[in-house]
């Protein structure tokens with residue numbers, strides 16, 4: 626793959642695990658931060674739907690018609706500014722083929738957003754979205770799946786023969802958690818940046834909500850004092 630791509634080793638995996646955690650356990654990023662925050666965004670979906678191509682298109686603006694299947698995981702970083710927030714998006718591309726399952730699942734933990742990807746010319750890849758979501762929630766150990774930010778991508782929009790309609794995809798998104806849906810083409814770059822930026826917006830919105838939930842230790846001033854026990 627591209628020379629910027631880093632094949633993840635165990636040492637790096639440990640570092641990433643310490644840096645972030647799923648289930649929104651870490652403190653929220655400050656609004657309008659001057660320092661860049663690190664966001665881990667993971668691409669999941671069947672083999673061949675175009676996950677590596679989407680990542681490469683977004684980060685390097687290149688497209689390759691003859692990509693090898695990903696084995697395990699790879700990632701690329703991209704710095705960007707979204708709505709005044711500086712972020713470094715760490716995009717994790719995973720192997721979609723079933724035979725590489727055990728090589729990809731250890732890297733789900735710590736993801737801030739999951740991009741569930743299918744190809745609009747492959748109905749099976751669309752029907753498998755639910756399985757990808759389940760696999761992610763289980764291995765990432767997501768504590769609150771209902772509020773976890775998923776974004777759905779229907780890739781290969783440039784192909785002429787579709788097997789999945791936009792209506793069906795939108796319905797799946799509505800019924801499974803009201804997820805944003807983007808139809809993309811890694812080949813001609815349609816909507817690729819918009820989809821990744823939406824992932825960042827979803828994460829930042831989660832953080833802002835978390836900031837408003839300030840836990841307070843309250844004392845009930847109206848509670849009757851317990852009658853003092855008689856001594857001896």
Ligand SMILES: Nc1nc2c(ncn2[C@@H]2O[C@H](COP(=O)(O)OP(=O)(O)OP(=O)(O)O)[C@@H](O)[C@H]2O)c(=O)[nH]1
Pocket residue numbers: 670671672673674675676677678679689690691692693694695696719720721722780781782783784809810811812813
């Ligand atoms: N026409 C078209 N082809 C695409 C598009 N995106 C990817 N492809 C092609 O689809 C094939 C598979 O793309 P990959 O990016 O390797 O797919 P993947 O999901 O990463 O596959 P795995 O690594 O096996 O999980 C390649 O031949 C790409 O050139 C697209 O938007 N349009």
